[in-house]
Amino acid sequence: MPDNKHHISLFLFACLLTIGMISCSSSSGPLNIDSEGITLKGYDTVAYFTVGKSVKGNKQFSYDWKGATWFFVNQEHLNLFASSPEKYAPQYGGY
Numbered sequence: 001m002p003d004n005k006h007h008i009s010l011f012l013f014a015c016l017l018t019i020g021m022i023s024c025s026s027s028s029g030p031l032n033i034d035s036e037g038i039t040l041k042g043y044d045t046v047a048y049f050t051v052g053k054s055v056k057g058n059k060q061f062s063y064d065w066k067g068a069t070w071f072f073v074n075q076e077h078l079n080l081f082a083s084s085p086e087k088y089a090p091q092y093g094g095y
Contacts, residue, residue: 031067033068037069038070039069044056044072046081055073056071063078
């Protein structure tokens, strides 16, 4: 009879490894940027969290992170993003 504890351990290890790879991939890959280096077509990523919809950002409130320029509707959104970009950046680079 096969050792079920060994199989369970291998299964759990594989699950944890997969979860780790998924959670790390949210911001580790390339970003979806246009020819000018702007991500999300200029939309404010923080607005998705604060007002629950897409809102076009303003060039006046821009922030450079990971080789891309991010636009926001106001200074408050820019500050929120700057303090925790991993929290607000889209998964898989915005693709």
